[in-house]
Amino acid sequence: MAELSVAPRSAYDKRIAEFVEPYQRRIEAIPPGTCPIAVQANLLEAGGAQTCGKCVPCRDGIPQLAAMMRRVLACEADESTLEAMRTTATMIRDTSDCAIGYEAGRLALEGMDVFADEYKSHVQNKCCAEGVGQTVPCETNCPAHVNVPGYISLVQEGDCAGAVAMVRKDNPFPTACALICEHPCESRCRRMLIDAPINIRGIKKYAVDNARADTVPVPTRLPDTGRKVAIIGGGPSGMTCAYFLALMGHSVTVYEMRKHLGGMMRYGIPAYRFPRERIEEDLRAITSVGNIEVKLEYEVHSEDLGRFMVEYDAVFVAIGAQGGKKLDLEGIDAEGVMSAVDLLEKIGDDEYPDFTGKKVVVIGGGNVAMDCARTSVRAGAEEVTIAYRRRVEDMTALSEEIEGAMAEGVEMMTLQAPVRIESDSEGKVAALICQPQYISAVKRGRPAPANASKPEVRIDADIVLVAVGQDIQYVPFERFGMATERTCFTADENLRAKGFDKLFVGGDCQTGPKSAIMAIGAGKVAARNIDEHLGFHHTLDPEVVAPDPRPNMRDAYGRVNVSERPARERKKDFGYIELPVSEEEVMQECSRCLRCDAYGCGVLEGGRVQYV
Amino acid sequence: MSNMQTNTDAASTMATVVIDGLEVKTSTRATILAAAKMAGIHIPTLCYLAGTNEIGMCRVCSVEVEGQDNLVPACKAKVADGMVIHTQSERAVAYRKMMLELIIAEHGLDSTNYCFSCPKNGTCELQAVCREVGVVESPFATEEKKPRKAILDSNPFLTFDPNLCIQCQRCVGACNNRAYNHTLQTGKRGTRTKILAPFGEDWKATECESCGNCAAACPTGAITEKRRKYYRDWEVERVRTTCPHCAVGCQIDMMVKDNRIVDAEPANGPSNKGMLCVKGRSSSFDFVMSPDRITTPLVKNKQTGEFEPATWEEALDLVATRFTELRDEFGGDALAAFACSRSTNEDVYMLQKMARTVFKTNNVDNCARV
Numbered sequence: 001m002a003e004l005s006v007a008p009r010s011a012y013d014k015r016i017a018e019f020v021e022p023y024q025r026r027i028e029a030i031p032p033g034t035c036p037i038a039v040q041a042n043l044l045e046a047g048g049a050q051t052c053g054k055c056v057p058c059r060d061g062i063p064q065l066a067a068m069m070r071r072v073l074a075c076e077a078d079e080s081t082l083e084a085m086r087t088t089a090t091m092i093r094d095t096s097d098c099a100i101g102y103e104a105g106r107l108a109l110e111g112m113d114v115f116a117d118e119y120k121s122h123v124q125n126k127c128c129a130e131g132v133g134q135t136v137p138c139e140t141n142c143p144a145h146v147n148v149p150g151y152i153s154l155v156q157e158g159d160c161a162g163a164v165a166m167v168r169k170d171n172p173f174p175t176a177c178a179l180i181c182e183h184p185c186e187s188r189c190r191r192m193l194i195d196a197p198i199n200i201r202g203i204k205k206y207a208v209d210n211a212r213a214d215t216v217p218v219p220t221r222l223p224d225t226g227r228k229v230a231i232i233g234g235g236p237s238g239m240t241c242a243y244f245l246a247l248m249g250h251s252v253t254v255y256e257m258r259k260h261l262g263g264m265m266r267y268g269i270p271a272y273r274f275p276r277e278r279i280e281e282d283l284r285a286i287t288s289v290g291n292i293e294v295k296l297e298y299e300v301h302s303e304d305l306g307r308f309m310v311e312y313d314a315v316f317v318a319i320g321a322q323g324g325k326k327l328d329l330e331g332i333d334a335e336g337v338m339s340a341v342d343l344l345e346k347i348g349d350d351e352y353p354d355f356t357g358k359k360v361v362v363i364g365g366g367n368v369a370m371d372c373a374r375t376s377v378r379a380g381a382e383e384v385t386i387a388y389r390r391r392v393e394d395m396t397a398l399s400e401e402i403e404g405a406m407a408e409g410v411e412m413m414t415l416q417a418p419v420r421i422e423s424d425s426e427g428k429v430a431a432l433i434c435q436p437q438y439i440s441a442v443k444r445g446r447p448a449p450a451n452a453s454k455p456e457v458r459i460d461a462d463i464v465l466v467a468v469g470q471d472i473q474y475v476p477f478e479r480f481g482m483a484t485e486r487t488c489f490t491a492d493e494n495l496r497a498k499g500f501d502k503l504f505v506g507g508d509c510q511t512g513p514k515s516a517i518m519a520i521g522a523g524k525v526a527a528r529n530i531d532e533h534l535g536f537h538h539t540l541d542p543e544v545v546a547p548d549p550r551p552n553m554r555d556a557y558g559r560v561n562v563s564e565r566p567a568r569e570r571k572k573d574f575g576y577i578e579l580p581v582s583e584e585e586v587m588q589e590c591s592r593c594l595r596c597d598a599y600g601c602g603v604l605e606g607g608r609v610q611y612v
Numbered sequence: 613m614s615n616m617q618t619n620t621d622a623a624s625t626m627a628t629v630v631i632d633g634l635e636v637k638t639s640t641r642a643t644i645l646a647a648a649k650m651a652g653i654h655i656p657t658l659c660y661l662a663g664t665n666e667i668g669m670c671r672v673c674s675v676e677v678e679g680q681d682n683l684v685p686a687c688k689a690k691v692a693d694g695m696v697i698h699t700q701s702e703r704a705v706a707y708r709k710m711m712l713e714l715i716i717a718e719h720g721l722d723s724t725n726y727c728f729s730c731p732k733n734g735t736c737e738l739q740a741v742c743r744e745v746g747v748v749e750s751p752f753a754t755e756e757k758k759p760r761k762a763i764l765d766s767n768p769f770l771t772f773d774p775n776l777c778i779q780c781q782r783c784v785g786a787c788n789n790r791a792y793n794h795t796l797q798t799g800k801r802g803t804r805t806k807i808l809a810p811f812g813e814d815w816k817a818t819e820c821e822s823c824g825n826c827a828a829a830c831p832t833g834a835i836t837e838k839r840r841k842y843y844r845d846w847e848v849e850r851v852r853t854t855c856p857h858c859a860v861g862c863q864i865d866m867m868v869k870d871n872r873i874v875d876a877e878p879a880n881g882p883s884n885k886g887m888l889c890v891k892g893r894s895s896s897f898d899f900v901m902s903p904d905r906i907t908t909p910l911v912k913n914k915q916t917g918e919f920e921p922a923t924w925e926e927a928l929d930l931v932a933t934r935f936t937e938l939r940d941e942f943g944g945d946a947l948a949a950f951a952c953s954r955s956t957n958e959d960v961y962m963l964q965k966m967a968r969t970v971f972k973t974n975n976v977d978n979c980a981r982v
Contacts, residue, residue, distance in 0.1 A: 053805030060714040095671045
């Protein structure tokens with residue numbers, strides 16, 4: 001027998017793993033606007049490269065399928081090719097020995113379904129469908145299409161006020177987005193090809209920290225048009241719409257149900273993430289445009305809406321998703337059970353709870369659950385537990401929120417499905433009883449939990465916070481006649497409410513609970529379209545231009561993260577948790593920007609998503 | 613799992629399955645292919661070669677099992693109690709065809725003038741299964757001509773034409789799992805899988821013994837015995853015999869065309885189990901019709917030094933007389949008997965018997981160590 005060796009069978013394996021890492025980032029960074037068939041053909045061929053060469057369906061079938069896909073990609077194929085592709089892909093899926101083959105077949109079929117329109121376009125129109133064509137990643141993926149390379153460059157050139165003005169061209173909430181944005185702009189950042197996505201939010205934070213939004217003058221309002229617009233809801237969507245409409249010269253009235261403007265940015269996001277005085281900076285800047293009348297603590301009923309439709313030239317409904325979803329649980333009415341939304345809402349009006357010495361259990365695994373848990377820690381709770389049906393990796397909360405909560409001492413009791421709430425003789429919460437779960441089959445893309453054969457778990461509790469989602473308080477508006485679908489208002493892609501001409505709707509109440517930046521994007525779209533509806537085509541001068549690009553800095557660097565106050569300190573107060581980004585950090589981050597607006601597709605006709 | 617337990621009674625090792633409506637009782641160790649065979653149901657195969665190649669490469673034998681989304685290769689998949697199998701479902705039939713279409717698209721048909729000049733024409737298993745399944749052309753074939761791959765032809769007995777190779781790996785199985793020579797391997801894996809047949813210019817430097825079991829396993833004309841070029845299967849008659857080359861006793865079919873042996877094929881004998889060595893397959897029969905072959909006994913003429921034809925009587929008498937004289941004069945140990953390995957075991961036995969009883973010596977040997 002031959003002698004054994006401890007050497008790896010193939011010396012390449014380790015090197016390949018290192019070599020493909022940049023390609024994994026490259027796949028993540030697939031530029032927005034890429035033809036999905038091009039993506040699919042390349043990935044199919046990558047799959048083909050993994051065949052061991054044994055079985056015919058995989059070894060010979062994948063290259064044949066890829067060749068057909070290439071013909072479709074080149075717009076040289078007809079319907080019969082699509083038919084042959086389906087047959088071949090199905091055969092590969094059904095007959096391959098291992099997952100290298102059958103998953104390649106399955107994904108090819110799935111892609112043909114998901115991108116059916118694009119296939120049709122290639123075959124029938126001999127070109128890509130409308131909208132396919134590369135655009136600058138950050139500004140495309142920002143729902144408000146903020147000129148990201150522009151303001152990064154301004155920060156790099158030392159002009160933080162210019163950066164704030166550049167953000168504001170598309171988004172009047174530079175501070176909000178600097179502090180709490182989910183930064184979809186970073187998701188396909190081209191810098192990933194070299195090292196890691198740029199910390200865009202961090203750069204914006206540096207800008208607003210060094211040039212406070214209310215110190216940077218807004219552009220001059222255009223001459224009055226004499227048109228009046230009512231906006232229902234003073235959150236990110238409503239106030240964005242108000243800002244742009246006012247700049248265009250329309251006069252705006254904002255009706256806000258609560259004591260303060262800001263919507264869920266104030267009433268949903270705790271102050272330690274977004275200090276109240278910082279929201280005020282954005283709001284002061286917005287209202288400084290003039291011609292924006294704000295009516296606080298004004299709850300709009302269906303009859304009000306009817307009146308607005310007569311009195312105003314256009315109406316924008318942006319009421320958000322303010323209600324807390326209820327949980328159908330035995331004992332849910334016990335004293336000490338609260339909705340997360342109610343808790344955070346009170347804090348929005350500076351009514352802080354006192355949980356000193358209490359045991360708090362939060363039900364849920366989203367950002368709101370984390371907010372509640374971390375708020376409870378700060379409110380003095382002795383013990384804070386998050387009870388969640390799935391695993392930590394299945395939580396919908398951002399990973400930094402989960403890590404933050406854990407660092408502050410929140411116990412994650414995962415795979416625990418609440419079954420009932422136990423109360424004491426006085427009707428006060430005593431414990432949350434959970435049925436242990438185990439993670440099981442993937443359903444609709446997510447691993448679902450199943451009941452484990454384990455005894456119930458009792459979690460002692462004085463307070464139970466229910467954070468299982470938000471509801472839209474749509475009833476008065478539906479009564480007025482607005483159409484809804486699964487509690488969301490129905491609108492077309494221009495945000496015109498279904499069945500109405502001058503009634504627009506956007507933000508969480510139209511999309512379901514999403515992010516501040518999506519609501520801001522909707523507010524901007526609504527403002528533009530209301531302006532068009534009123535018969536205008538206003539353009540707004542941002543009064544700032546992007547500096548000339550510097551050459552790309554091609555050396556690989558680590559990404560600078562925004563650091564936080566130590567958990568053991570920050571958990572004692574409601575003070576802001578993030579630390580400032582230093583000048584050297586921000587300059588390094590800025591220097592990593594590849595200025596995709598000036599290099600690559602950004603200079604092409606249609607290569608940008610920008611409005612003036 | 614809790615419901616798993618070791619069960620050694622017969623019930624747990626026997627399975628009842630339904631194949632195309634026929635109930636079959638078989639061992640749970642049986643493949644679907646074997647169970648179908650028991651039931652008299654034919655499932656087409658191509659890459660499968662019992663004991664040599666059971667890897668499930670060609671998927672031609674894919675069949676449908678009720679309750680399972682994917683099809684399974686009958687040659688590899690084991691039966692399980694209660695299985696309901698369809699060998700002729702719409703998908704099974706369609707996919708079987710597609711497999712062959714994919715294979716023939718890469719088979720270099722034009723390199724042999726569409727089978728016409730292929731040495732395996734008529735015995736090609738790919739040809740046969742395509743005919744059986746009804747595949748006459750491939751929608752996957754491209755019109756442009758593919759560049760020809762070089763044929764490896766330096767080995768005196770064997771040829772490898774990579775253009776005809778379907779990468780079924782039967783040859784690899786034959787060399788590695790049956791002949792244990794480990795000389796024929798695959799290289800360039802994946803979609804470019806290539807058989808590294810050691811028949812090129814450096815063939816002598818390789819460990820290859822030219823045994824030809826790879827060629828016997830090859831279903832197509834990719835690896836062939838060079839002799840194949842000179843006859844077609846329908847021109848020959850097979851005559852079963854024992855290989856005379858050594859004492860192993862391999863069963864062999866001599867391929868006889870026009871009363872001449874043109875080739876040899878292994879039979880499934882108890883000692884050779886369908887295999888042969890290079891001598892049996894390529895060299896132990898050409899002398900049969902050699903003009904140099906001695907056809908009568910020859911006796912040396914002492915005067916001239918030449919061998920002259922004699923009758924068997926004369927020759928045997930001479931040999932018997934001289935051996936007897938030598939034995940009587942010098943003793944039996946002055947003599948020895950040495951048998952040729954090409955003799956049969958029975959002849960060799962008779963020779964040593966004669967040495968011991970007539971020569972009175974134990975000096976016996978044989979060259980069966982070749």
